[in-house]
Each structure stands twice: as C-alpha cells, then as structure tokens.
Amino acid sequence: MTKLSANLGFLWADLPLPDAIRAAKAHGFDAVECHWPYDVPTADVIAALEETGLSMLGLNTSRGDVAGGENGLSALPRREKDARKAIDQAVEYAKAIGCGKIHVMAGFTSDLSAHATFVDNLRYACRAAAPHGISILIEPLNRYDAPGYFLKTTAQARAIIEEVDETNLALMFDCYHVQLTEGDLSHRLEQNLDIIGHIQFAGVPARGRPDVGEINFSHVFDHIASLGYTAPLGAEYKPGGPTEPTLDWMTSLS
Template identity: 70%
Template sequence: MKFSANLGFLWTDRPLAEAIHAAKAAGFDAVECHWPYDEPVAEVRAALEETGLPMLGLNTRRGDTAAGENGLAALPGREAEARAAIDEALAYARAIGAANVHVMAGFASGAEADAAFVANLSYACEAAHPHGITVLIEPLNHYDAPGYYLATTGHARAVIEAVGAPNLKLMFDCYHVQLMEGDLTNRLKRLLPIIGHIQFAGVPDRGAPDRGEVDFSYMFKVIDALGWAAPMGAEYKPGGPTEDTLGWFTLTR
C-alpha cells in the first residue's frame, strides 16, 4: 500500500516546499495539496525533484473566501471566473507535474447549476487532456460544507456520465462518503471504474485514521484487494504536530 500526504492539512506550519521534504522524511510515497498558488512554483518543483515524490493533485481556487465561497464551477453566471480558475490550476499543475486537478463546484443547486457544472467540467477536461491531467470532482458532506453542490457519489456518477470525458474521475474521500452514505466497502467496489483518487480521515472528527468509527486497517486491506495501486491521500486534521499522529502510518507498512 502507498500513501500520499495531503499538505493542505499536514505540516501546515511550514512552506509547501519544506512540507514536501517533511513528508519524504516521514516515509510517504507522494504528496498532494489544496491551493498552492502563493507558493513559488520553482521552489515547489525543486522540492519534488529533490525528494522524488510525485504531486498527485491540487484544487481550483474557491472564489471569494471572505464571502464564504467554496468553488465556482457550478455557479450560474460565473463561468468566466470558473474557467479562469481552471486555467490557473492546470497551469500550476503542469509546472510542477501534478497528475490531477480537483475542480471545486461551490454552493449551488438546481438545473442552472447542473448546466454550469457540466459545461465547466467539459471545458476543464478538454483543456487538461493534451497534458495528461485528470480532472477530479469530490462530493463533500453537508455537515462540513452545507449546501455544497455535490454531496453524494450517486450525483457525482451522474455528472461524470453527463460530461462523458475519459479524464473526468471521482475523488472518493472515505471521510465524506461515510458521513453522507456509509457502506464504504460496497461503494468502493461499485465505483472503482470511475475513481481517480482515494482519500481518508477518521470519522466523524476528521482526525487521524486510527481513531473513530471506521476501521481503516480493514479498509486499507479492502482497497488493496481491489487492486488499487496508487497512493491514497491522508487528508486529516492532525490537531498538533503531524509527526505525533503518524502511528497509523507505520502500522500499515
């Protein structure tokens, strides 16, 4: 099994380049991040080259965070901003060799939001395809992100089918899926053909995965048995120094 350190939550007390080195020292196989846009591309790329860690992915900007926005791609009338955010994310991903871009939907609902999301994802997939980049969409639970456009794997599957692009995949975050739908084992099996990345955290508090209601020692074995070979993303809130929360990690090696 391989694991990716999500540097949106882990080692956030240091610049991204330093966090990449910390992930390497801890034994992670890859890294991923949220919004790296204020970090110098050259420094991030150098850290990835020095450590040999692949950057699995990053997110599009959320929009006006002061106003509480959490993505733009499903917001009717905001297509120009959404596509600018997609262009920016793809450019940064190309510059550092990131494999995936998570296009964030935002808070929206209804037919107009459906149309906006499908159109913007089609734009993203077409722009990403020549560079071998996969576009990801992720359902977020309604406890942490009430009103987020995409909340269930069923909705995500319907969107993926509507877009019909081979490089559009589901980001299956065990934390969000467990809170909204449960039945992780069967959902993973059914959705495996459209999954582009798997993430995890303890449920229900999004802490380290060796606590809470989900037995990740079991889930990791299930995922391994399914033939999943890519690194899985540790996207949890450590609640203190990251190094103090890695007991789960060493037990799985």
C-alpha cells in the same frame, strides 16, 4: 504495503509548501498532494519535488471569494468566467510542477441551473487539461462540513461523469466524506471503482488521524488492495497540532 500520499493542505500546514514536501519524504510518504499552492512559486515546488523524488498527485481549483463564503466556482451559474479562470490557473500550475490531477471544486449553490453549469465547466476543464496528460477530479462533500455544497453523493458524481463523457474525468472518493453522507464504504468502493481517480481518508467523525473513530481503516485499506487499486491513498486529516506525533498509524494501518 499500502502506498500513502500526504495531503499538505492539512499535514505540516504550518510549514512552507516546499518544506512540507521535504517533511513528508522524511516521514515515509510515497507522494504528496495539496489544496491551493498558487502563492508558492512553481520553481520552489519543483525543486522540493526533485530533491525528494516525490510526485505531487493533485491540487484544487481556487475556492473563489472565501471571505464571502465561496467554496468553489464551477457549479455557480453566471460565474463561468471566474470558474474557467480558476481552471486555467490550475492547469498551468499543475503542468509546471508535473501534477497529474486537478480537483475542480463545484461550490455552494442550489440554483436550478447548477447542474448544467457544472457539466459545461467540467467539459471545459477536461479539454484544457487533456493535452497535458492531466485528469480532472470531482469530489462529493458531506453536509456537516460543507452544507449547501452542490456535489453531495457518489451517485450524483457518477451521473455527472457519465454525462460529461470525457475520458480524463474521474471521482475523488474521500472515505471521510462518503462515510458521513452515505456509509457502506466497502460496497461504495466496489460500485465506483471504475470511475475512481483518487482515494482519500481521515478519521470519522472528527476528521482526525485515521486510527481514531468509527472506521476500521486497516480493513478498508486491505479491501482497496483486494480490488486491485494500487495508487497512493491520500491522508487528508487534521492533525490538531504538530503532524509528527500523529503519524504512528502509518505503521499500524498500512
């Protein structure tokens, strides 16, 4: 049976993070992950994780100035100081709550120096995280939800991972983003299995529950299992209201 992680950035987003962790446990998830937990005291998160026995798989670095249109900092030239401050914040928080993966967000930029900036900041992140057993993830985002985001494709992510050349850097393979940008999910999963550090999913094109839309996730989940991937898959979809009524896919798909 497919193991599942609840992304609490979208699921039970109306609840405080510790209560969302408890709700995920009550509804049968095997793990949890989140987006930006930094306003929540680590002690509260630790208490909820210990109470439920769930692990927090991943969190994101800060987006930066959201009101100013930022969505990550690490590929932005001349913002290295802010990017590394966000990386340090994420490493400290992840270390405190026992979270094993950090998604380092690239941000919106078309600057010619963005690639080199991102590579340098990822090396910094990997070396800051490695002593604590934490992996760094990078995630291509689609052009519809995140036009202008620096990291766009799995091929671009692979080239960056190979150039950074750190053992704790991996690809966040979000089936939703990859389908909208590249399609051909089964082959993309096979081609990138060696660099995948986490897999997420949502229905396409609306980013709703996974049993609605153009992807047959029953097939996708079976294919992932056939490749030998056994880690929990991250449900990162927008429920469009209360989470509980959208969860019947957990039985039908997994």
